[in-house]
Amino acid sequence: MSNLEKDPQELVCVAEPDAAGVEVLEPREVPLGGPRAIMVRRTLPQRRRSLIGAWCFVDSYGPTPAPRAGVMDTPPHPHTGLQTVSWLYEGQIEHRDSTGAHQLVDPGQVNLMTAGRGIQHSEVSTTAARTLHGVQLWTALPDSARGVAPFFEHHVAEAATVGDATLRVFVGSWLGVTSPVTAYTPLVAAELALPAGASVELPADPGFEYGLVVDGEPARLQGVEVPPHHLGVVGTGADALRIDATDGPLRVLLIGGTPLEEPIVMWWNFVGRSHDEIVALRSEWQHEVVADADRAGRFGHVEGYDGGPLPAPELPNVRLRPREHR
Ligand code: MN
Numbered sequence: 001m002s003n004l005e006k007d008p009q010e011l012v013c014v015a016e017p018d019a020a021g022v023e024v025l026e027p028r029e030v031p032l033g034g035p036r037a038i039m040v041r042r043t044l045p046q047r048r049r050s051l052i053g054a055w056c057f058v059d060s061y062g063p064t065p066a067p068r069a070g071v072m073d074t075p076p077h078p079h080t081g082l083q084t085v086s087w088l089y090e091g092q093i094e095h096r097d098s099t100g101a102h103q104l105v106d107p108g109q110v111n112l113m114t115a116g117r118g119i120q121h122s123e124v125s126t127t128a129a130r131t132l133h134g135v136q137l138w139t140a141l142p143d144s145a146r147g148v149a150p151f152f153e154h155h156v157a158e159a160a161t162v163g164d165a166t167l168r169v170f171v172g173s174w175l176g177v178t179s180p181v182t183a184y185t186p187l188v189a190a191e192l193a194l195p196a197g198a199s200v201e202l203p204a205d206p207g208f209e210y211g212l213v214v215d216g217e218p219a220r221l222q223g224v225e226v227p228p229h230h231l232g233v234v235g236t237g238a239d240a241l242r243i244d245a246t247d248g249p250l251r252v253l254l255i256g257g258t259p260l261e262e263p264i265v266m267w268w269n270f271v272g273r274s275h276d277e278i279v280a281l282r283s284e285w286q287h288e289v290v291a292d293a294d295r296a297g298r299f300g301h302v303e304g305y306d307g308g309p310l311p312a313p314e315l316p317n318v319r320l321r322p323r324e325h326r
Helices: 275-291
Strands: 024-025 028-031 039-044 056-064 074-079 083-091 093-097 102-105 110-113 119-125 131-140 151-156 156-161 165-171 185-195 201-202 209-214 218-219 224-226 231-234 240-245 252-258 265-267 270-272
Touching: 024 224, 056 083, 056 209, 056 252, 056 275, 074 270, 074 275, 083 093, 083 165, 083 185, 093 110, 102 151, 110 119, 110 165, 119 240, 131 252, 165 201, 185 201, 209 218, 209 240, 218 231, 224 231, 240 252, 265 275, 270 275
Parallel strands: none
Antiparallel strands: 024 231, 028 039, 039 056, 056 131, 074 119, 083 110, 083 131, 093 102, 093 119, 110 151, 156 165, 165 185, 185 252, 201 240, 209 231, 209 252, 218 224, 218 240, 265 270
């Protein structure tokens, strides 16, 4: 290969401080599905990066006033090939799914739903707290696990303290605390609280990629500023994560895992492996549930939700392509 440019610019090629590994990803605002949708800030997936370990989706919302039930009201909708992981900073959400699970989730607790071959669920905020504020994460299941029967887990996270920091581990193991919820690839997720001006250095697994999900206060990750509502990403190879609070007390989520080496196709609420599979899943949802034609089908039935299921959007005209790990 040769450079065919007539007048090539000189490029300064240096390992920039960010090349020590911190990517800073911007959020984008999207309406959550449903007739009375709230806006969420989505930091994953995006064009520049679609996975952190097997984490494939990060939505943050609030703080938003919750004077009535259903400020968040997501009607029954399907999932396949993934796990949903719900974590609240404030508020309360009532979960119902087609395995028969009916569970309230409060701050400090994790609701983890393994969709496997197919599930449907609804999520409605309650009036137990005046404010709703939280994060929803998804993990992509590896091919070996994406056909498992769906199930639901609820766990009250235990805390570890390191210096001034408190770490509530809700997926995986960190600092001697292990969450019992099921993971199919090596994963970790924790809420980190740090007082204003404080710093912490956490041991990291060099085989993991890590994400820092920043909320309303900026943070520094490995010395790089991550602005409010942004996602900081550290690639594999780090054996420690340094996190600094700035002027205010810091509350963030840390997620991590070994790179998912399998290409996945993600559309709406489905994770699959091909365009044809997504088309078939969409059609099954519309037939079984939206048209109420087969309650014994892949997606089962949600009891107790006041209202109908969420119809699938139209498929885009362009063919969906697998997302590859970069
Ligand atoms: Mn969902």
